[in-house]
Amino acid sequence: MSFFELERSLDYKFSNINLLELALTHRSNGSPHNERLEFLGDSVLNFAITIFLFEKYADIDEGGLSRLRASLVQQNSLAIIASDLNLSKYLKLGEGELKSGGCNRPSILADCLEAVFGAIFKDSSFNEVQIVIEKQFVKLLNNLDLKTMCKDAKSLLQELLQSRKISLPRYLIVNINGAAHNQRFEIECVISELNIKTKSVGDTRRSAEQSAAKLAIDILTSSNSNYLNDDNISNYKNIKV
Amino acid sequence: MSFFELERSLDYKFSNINLLELALTHRSNGSPHNERLEFLGDSVLNFAITIFLFEKYADIDEGGLSRLRASLVQQNSLAIIASDLNLSKYLKLGEGELKSGGCNRPSILADCLEAVFGAIFKDSSFNEVQIVIEKQFVKLLNNLDLKTMCKDAKSLLQELLQSRKISLPRYLIVNINGAAHNQRFEIECVISELNIKTKSVGDTRRSAEQSAAKLAIDILTSSNSNYLNDDNISNYKNIKV
Secondary structure, X not given: OOOHHHHHHHOOOOOOHHHHHHHOEOHHHOOOOOHHHHHHHHHHHHHHHHHHHHHHOOOXXXXXXXXXXXXXXXXXXXXXXXXXXXXXXXXXXXXXXXXXXXXXXXXXXXXXXXXXXXXXXXXXXXXXXXXXXXXXXXXXXXXXXXXXXXXXXXXXXXXXXXXXXXXXXEEEEEEEEOOHHHOEEEEEEEEHHHOEEEEEEEOOHHHHHHHHHHHHHHHHHOOOOOOOOOOOOHHHOOOOO | OOOHHHHHXXXXXOOOHHHHHHHOEOHHHOOOOOHHHHHHHHHHHHHHHHHHHHHHOOOOOHHHHHHHHHHHOOHHHHHHHHHHOOHHHOOXXXXXXXXXXXXXXXXXXXHHHHHHHHHHHHHOOHHHHHHHHHHHHHHHHHOOOHHHHOOOHHHHHHXXXXXXXXXXXXXXXXXXXXXXXHOEEEEEEEEHHHOEEEEEEXXXXXXXXXXXXXXXXXXXXXXXXXOOOOOOOHHHOOOOO
16 A cells, blocks of 8 residues: 555655554454554644644743643544545554544544654654644644633632622531641632532642542533533533643 | 762753752742753753664664653652762752742652753753663663563453462453544453453544453552562553553
8 A cells, every 4th residue: 555645644754654554453454453653643643733732832831841742642533634645544453443434534544644653753753753743633623612621620610600600619627637748638619609519639738629629520511411501601511630 | 059969970061950949949949940940951951862772772662662651750769869869969849849848758758859850951962861861761771671561451461360370350341432543442351250341442442341350450469459468569550551
């Protein structure tokens, strides 16, 4: 199979084309397969996106950077890029996977794309693969929802409740365990009006409050939830603390 | 404060010593603090260890590599290295943290070490920080328990039960959801003799079985567990699927 078009879309020419072929070989096809390259590529991708965000958004704190990164390096984003690259055309799958439509499965596409990044790194250098990754992510990078992503979970929860005229949550210390130099805070986030209580534990009061707020957001925005009857909540989903 | 000794222990001389000082400044000390550098350093560290493992262990599959990495890049390991570097001596903490012994808290030490790696990367290049990281991790890298770490959760669970003459677990498909090309497998791991049942969901039957097995190992090896009355189970703890 010729990889000419794929290399053109990636804007990268392999020295060792076997690496690309391996990256496109799913484990269902037998050994060798792409999972080691995927392990490598996952870390390459994480690092490239981390550097990009760190340099570009000097004013955003680490919580905001983490949320931005999580929104970029996730299965859906990767599967969309993989589809744009027509990756499914090149996949080598076992017969079972092929029959059950594996070549369009988001998880397989996403893993494969990571393996391709791993292969490019192996074939050249981090600098080269960094350029490829930024080119592939440029659309997503330009569309980042900074406004929502850079708020922490407590702020988001407050905003979510205020916009629906629901009283603000209270954060109660349920317990403090451990010796003075190694305390663990157990915090409850209470939204009385909705009869919601979430509980979380953390090394600091602040981190425990944040993750309890995150749990409350998850409950409020889950697809089974009847708490908020509107569609305008997608931005609050999948926020990482 | 002079960082001469610390630089010697790290075997790295900073061009911009302010970066090192920032890396050692905890958020409790006010702004600016080290959390953005920690965000960067966490990814730097992950990437350096990933490359090391990928290159050194060509025969180990991605599951084994993941478990090895998780055993290295975790709070305890980082805190030990930070202690060896005498990092607590250099930390800038707020008064509250200082009084409550924050400079010896493992989480603070570990985060700070990551921030130091981030600072070295910013100060020089990935190649430079990679050398520093490998030097600091050399002891841990040489002591990796390949035998245990490179087994998957199902194999470990089987071994754990066999060594205690307990009948092997059964894996039952409880449910298969989703369209043909996007199925989700719900699997139950049953250890009848111990009356243990764990349940997990995954994109493939294999991955769901592995994570159900992992949950069973967690139950068997938890410190509250009465299932296995021996001390020789530490190697089975904290195995990642």
